[in-house]
Amino acid sequence: MQVEDLAGGTLVNGYPISGRVEVDYPASVQVGAVTLVVERVVSETASDLEVTIPQHPPTVNGGGVDPEVTIPQARLNAGSASVDVTIAQTPAAGVERRGVASGTVPVAENEALLTCKYTLVREIARGGMGQIYFGEDPQLERQVAVKVSSIAQGGMDPRFAKEAKVLAHLAHPNIVPIYNIGTDGVGRPFYSMKLIKGRTLQAVLSALRKGDAVVVREYSRSALLTIFRKVCDAMAFAHSKGILHRDLKPENIMVGEYGEVLVMDWGLAKVLGREESEGAATGPLRDLEDYGATMEGEVMGTPQYMSPEQAQGMVAELDVRSDVYALGAILYAILTLRAPIEGKTLDEVLSKVRSGQISPMITWRGGKAEKRGSDGVVVDEGTAMGSEVPAALQSVTMKAMATQREKRYAGVEALVADIESYQNGFATSAESAGMLRLARLWVGRNRVLAVSAVVLALVVGGFTARVLQKGREAARALARLRGTAPTFALRAQESLNAGSFAEALKNIDFAIDLERDDAEYHALRGNSLQVLARWPEAVEAYRTAVRLGADAGAKDNLALTEDLLARSKSEGEAKAKVALFEALNGQGRQSEALEFGKELGDFWKDRKRDMSVLPELVKRLEAKSLPVPGTKIRMSKTEMTVGEWKLYLKADGLPEWQQPSKDWTQTDEHPVVKVSWNQAKEFCDWLSAKTGKQWRLPTNAEWEAAVGPTKYPWGDYYPPHWDDGNYSVGKGGGDDSQKMGVDGILGTAPVGSFKPNALGFYDLGGNVAEWMWDGTAPWSGAEPGSRVMRGGSWFHYDVFCAAGNRVSVDPTGSNSDYGFRLALSSDP
Numbered sequence: 001m002q003v004e005d006l007a008g009g010t011l012v013n014g015y016p017i018s019g020r021v022e023v024d025y026p027a028s029v030q031v032g033a034v035t036l037v038v039e040r041v042v043s044e045t046a047s048d049l050e051v052t053i054p055q056h057p058p059t060v061n062g063g064g065v066d067p068e069v070t071i072p073q074a075r076l077n078a079g080s081a082s083v084d085v086t087i088a089q090t091p092a093a094g095v096e097r098r099g100v101a102s103g104t105v106p107v108a109e110n111e112a113l114l115t116c117k118y119t120l121v122r123e124i125a126r127g128g129m130g131q132i133y134f135g136e137d138p139q140l141e142r143q144v145a146v147k148v149s150s151i152a153q154g155g156m157d158p159r160f161a162k163e164a165k166v167l168a169h170l171a172h173p174n175i176v177p178i179y180n181i182g183t184d185g186v187g188r189p190f191y192s193m194k195l196i197k198g199r200t201l202q203a204v205l206s207a208l209r210k211g212d213a214v215v216v217r218e219y220s221r222s223a224l225l226t227i228f229r230k231v232c233d234a235m236a237f238a239h240s241k242g243i244l245h246r247d248l249k250p251e252n253i254m255v256g257e258y259g260e261v262l263v264m265d266w267g268l269a270k271v272l273g274r275e276e277s278e279g280a281a282t283g284p285l286r287d288l289e290d291y292g293a294t295m296e297g298e299v300m301g302t303p304q305y306m307s308p309e310q311a312q313g314m315v316a317e318l319d320v321r322s323d324v325y326a327l328g329a330i331l332y333a334i335l336t337l338r339a340p341i342e343g344k345t346l347d348e349v350l351s352k353v354r355s356g357q358i359s360p361m362i363t364w365r366g367g368k369a370e371k372r373g374s375d376g377v378v379v380d381e382g383t384a385m386g387s388e389v390p391a392a393l394q395s396v397t398m399k400a401m402a403t404q405r406e407k408r409y410a411g412v413e414a415l416v417a418d419i420e421s422y423q424n425g426f427a428t429s430a431e432s433a434g435m436l437r438l439a440r441l442w443v444g445r446n447r448v449l450a451v452s453a454v455v456l457a458l459v460v461g462g463f464t465a466r467v468l469q470k471g472r473e474a475a476r477a478l479a480r481l482r483g484t485a486p487t488f489a490l491r492a493q494e495s496l497n498a499g500s501f502a503e504a505l506k507n508i509d510f511a512i513d514l515e516r517d518d519a520e521y522h523a524l525r526g527n528s529l530q531v532l533a534r535w536p537e538a539v540e541a542y543r544t545a546v547r548l549g550a551d552a553g554a555k556d557n558l559a560l561t562e563d564l565l566a567r568s569k570s571e572g573e574a575k576a577k578v579a580l581f582e583a584l585n586g587q588g589r590q591s592e593a594l595e596f597g598k599e600l601g602d603f604w605k606d607r608k609r610d611m612s613v614l615p616e617l618v619k620r621l622e623a624k625s626l627p628v629p630g631t632k633i634r635m636s637k638t639e640m641t642v643g644e645w646k647l648y649l650k651a652d653g654l655p656e657w658q659q660p661s662k663d664w665t666q667t668d669e670h671p672v673v674k675v676s677w678n679q680a681k682e683f684c685d686w687l688s689a690k691t692g693k694q695w696r697l698p699t700n701a702e703w704e705a706a707v708g709p710t711k712y713p714w715g716d717y718y719p720p721h722w723d724d725g726n727y728s729v730g731k732g733g734g735d736d737s738q739k740m741g742v743d744g745i746l747g748t749a750p751v752g753s754f755k756p757n758a759l760g761f762y763d764l765g766g767n768v769a770e771w772m773w774d775g776t777a778p779w780s781g782a783e784p785g786s787r788v789m790r791g792g793s794w795f796h797y798d799v800f801c802a803a804g805n806r807v808s809v810d811p812t813g814s815n816s817d818y819g820f821r822l823a824l825s826s827d828p
Contacts, residue, residue, distance in 0.1 A: 001038065003029055118146055118192065121630075122709045130160065134195065134709075136630060137179075143630075144179060145195040149188050159267060164191040166243055166269045174234035176254070176262045197701070198257045199804070201227065201330075202250035209337040212799055214807065224334045225423060227253070229416055230261035232327060236412040238263075239320045242272040246318070248326035249305040250333050257700065257806075270318060303349045304339040305329040308403050311353040321405045324415060328400025328408075335389045335397065336361050356403030361389045392422050395430035485514040485521070492524055496531070498676060498812030499595030504528045519548035526557055531584070531596050533577065535565050574600075585655045591674070591814065593655050609653035617647040618691055625824050626760050628698075628706045635698055635706055636821040638751035638762045639770065643668030645675075648683055660816045664747030671748050671768045671819045677787040677811035680771050680820045687822075697773040698823040700806070703790050706761050707803045713757065713765030713791060720801065725754050725766030726794045727801055735797040747816070748794055765801055768819030769793040786810060793817035 003012055004020040011030040012023055026039040118135045124145070125132040135146040149160040167178040181191040204224075207215040231253055238245060247268040254262045307325035309317055332340040340358050343349035352358075389397075396418045402408045409415040418428040488511040495504035505528040512521050526541035542550075542558035560583055568576040577600060584593035621644065625634035646657050646668065659666060660674050680697060687695045698706070710716050714724035719733035722742045726749045730736040740746050743754075752762045764770075772788040786808040792800035795817040799805055809818075 001027065003027075007031075118144065120146060124709075135192065137192070143195045144192045145176075146190055146192045148184065148190040160189050160191075163267045163269060166266045166271070167191075167193070169241060170238055170243065170266075172234055172237045174230045174261050174263060175238070176264055194262075196254045196256045196260055196262055197704075198255050198260065200251050201253040201255055201334075204255060205250055205333055205337050214799060214805060218808075221335075222423070225419060227255060227261050228327075228331055228334055229419055231263055231330065232412050232416045232419075234261075234263045235323055235327065236416070239323070239412060244270040244272065244318060244320065244323055245326070246270055246306075246310065246322065247302055248323060248330060249302045250330055251302075253330070270315075272319070303346060303353060304341045306353060307405075308354050308356060309405065311350050319405075320411055321408045324400055324409050324412060325402075325405075327412065327415060328397050331393070331397050331400065332358070332361065335393055340401065356401075358398070358401060361394050361397065390422070392428050392431050396422065396428050399430040485511045485518070488514070489518075489521055489524060492528065494813065496524075496527060497591045497674075497814050498678075498810070499591060500812060501528055501532050501592075501595070505532065517548060519545045519550035519554070522548060523550045523554040523557070526554065526561070527589075527592075530557065530561055530564075530580070531592050533573070533580075535561050535568070539565065594679075597655070610650050613647045614651050614690060617644060617651065618687075620644055620647075621687075621695075621822060622824070625822075628702055628759070630705050631702045632826045633698065633702055633823040634826075635702065635761065635823045637756070637760055639671035639768055639819050639821045640675075641668060641751055642666050642670050642672045645672040648686075652686060661747060666748060667750065669750040669752075671751055671763070673748060673768055673816050673819050674814045675771075675818060675820060676814040677771045677809070679814070681811075684822070694825040696823055696825060697771050697820055699773045700788060700790070702823060703764070703770070703772060704803070706757075706759060707764050708757060708759070711803060712801055713803050714755075718801070720765075723754050725763060725801075727766045727792060727797055728795055729797040729801065733798070739795060741794070741797075745794065748819075763791075765791045765803070766796075767794055768817055769796070769800075769807065771818070771820040773823070783808070783810065789818065793819075 002020055002022050003010070003017065005017050009032065010017055011028075012021060013027055026037065029036045029038070117139070118137055120133040120135045122134050123131050124134045130147050130149045133146045133148065135144045136142075137144050161181070164178055164181045167176065168181075171177065176196065177194045179192040179194070181189070183189055204215060204219055208219060231248075235245065235248070243266075245263065245266060245268070247265060248263070252263065252265040254260070254264050256262070303311070305326050307318075307322040310322055329340045338359075341349055341352050342359050343352055396415070399407070399418075400409055400415055409418075414429070418430055421428045488507045492504045492508035492511065495501070495507060505525065508521060508525045508528055512518070512525060515521060522541050522545035526538045526545060529535070529538035529541055538561045539558065542554050542561060545554040546558060560580075564576045564580055567579060577596075581593055581597050581600060584596060621636065624637050626637050627633075628635050642657065649655065649657055657672075666673075677697075684695045684697065707713050712718060712720065712724075714720050719729045719731075720727060720742070722744075726741065726743055726745055728736045728739045728741045731742055736742075738746070743749070748767055751767070754763065754766070756762045757764060769789040770791050772790055775785065775787050787810075789807045789809050790805070791803075792805065800807070
């Protein structure tokens, strides 16, 4: 249909338009506060099955409309739409094609074709030869990726079929496995394969270039080199089978959320020793703006990553060294965060590839320089940060990318060996390592022995001046180290909040060693000793804090601890601990009281436990549980509230809830905060035991299913509108230093204050960051045992708002923007 903007401010599928545009169904047209949704209804049989087609940006009138038909996507309120696909090669003679709406292919008698039904949920990628869909296999109850050819004619696509056959012969942990191959109801070839949830290596590198803090923490150079080695392992295996990839690039490498690394898109693969005849395109090369795109024709591959011989069209002369060149180009991108060849036109890029004009290896990251693209979006140009790439890795990269094939590594194994040498502290074969370089590497591998030898040499040689110089350097280092004292004090407070009292004492002792005259540090040390029941030491710590000018809190705790010592002598230590437990509650130190109270047994719980409120709590939680399509859970439509948490505390006799902040106030309808993952799990275990049902936190996959396919929980646009969620996003899209955001709220908002998503869930983005049930992958760089938080919070903006963002947090951590919502599972 066509939509024309007459007064300004019209949005089509969330995109602002100007003038007249064309758009496929379904589409949403928003004018002011009114939104018109136009959908298509497809009749499958006697009953109607409503399906919708994924929305795309509108096409300006006169620019042409993509004629390809997109496979229907299930409506959120009408179940999933299934597409029948036939597992076979070209349909045999006698097959009658009909039932186009449902995609079914009835067959004549005596035709034995295996039919498999997949549910295609949404398109997740599109290339020159086909589209890839997120799909579900109802028979095996698993999620799959389905690639459908877009260039087939009459069910025939030789190159597509060749890609499937190549994958079928490459059973390797780092190569995506294929499940089925066949044709769909309209004759298009397809194959299904393993679905990997994650992001491409290109997406990782782009985020690193922009300086994404989360990605920077997750992907160190060491982690990226580990990913690269897995890619090399896959290619070494493929080469052993006589198969070249010919289109290796970061975009074709998938990095899964649990450390999987898979080489994708084998559509241009070449089987060594076999003529390149089937399915070759012969059309002229197009001058593309994106030189990272795959080209077909006499020259096949991706310009910025193809070898010189590929750029010259020497198809018959390609061997494993062509893939080695592409691997070197990927290594270049990993080390510099940009492609190895740059140019303004396709011809310029190809010319540089053929002549070996590789750009200098200087790392680029996001900076202040910016420009506006043709669509008006601000694009970060990046700023050169200097030569950060180690010389050894530069040598390895340049050897792999040598213009003359005979100067490259003879095979992938040799390239991997040099990467391993670098990571283990040895010289690589690619560099000309002299004696000084070898000596430095030896010292790096044998630090203890080297240091001992140096010390012995200093003593024997009497290098007094050198020792004095080292002393001055040590003094300067100590001065810099003192600047870290506040960090250790903060860690101490966090450890206290998490109930890790011994860890808190260790951290605050280190802070005091660096800054001995800080009154607050000594007061914090007194708190740590107090809950450890080391009261004589706590008294001394509080006295020091008071002498140095600490606030009234230290004086009150000094008097309290002196009283505890007196009670311990007169009434016994047990009663003194009970008095401390009550005092901690009175001071608002509930987290410390909860952990300290575990030593007291259940006497304090028994006198306060009120199970009469349990039915009300269960009723409220079950009433707000909604099903999550594609999962086996019902999930709470809102976050756990303060009122619900109070019922739990009352039922189990736990310390009373306290306001989390002096700057903003919470009511019973606000989401509960300052709950650690451990506390949330303890609550889930308690509730499960009391009700006989399986309550837990949602997993990452379940949370993503509830959010849906959009980039942000509210949709695909940024910044969010005022009613999209409670974030600290300012009007310009940046961080609001006052943490009020465009919604004007400091702190949390009552649950359900903002509009729900299509499934009826509130605050999946913003308000509080939510704990996930499953932890982080060991390769991610997070501390072992860390747990994941999703959705961002009232304190967050920018990257934290993205639906795909993950934050790794210690399970004992609690903060004023940490919360959770429940999942009720039907699994045994």
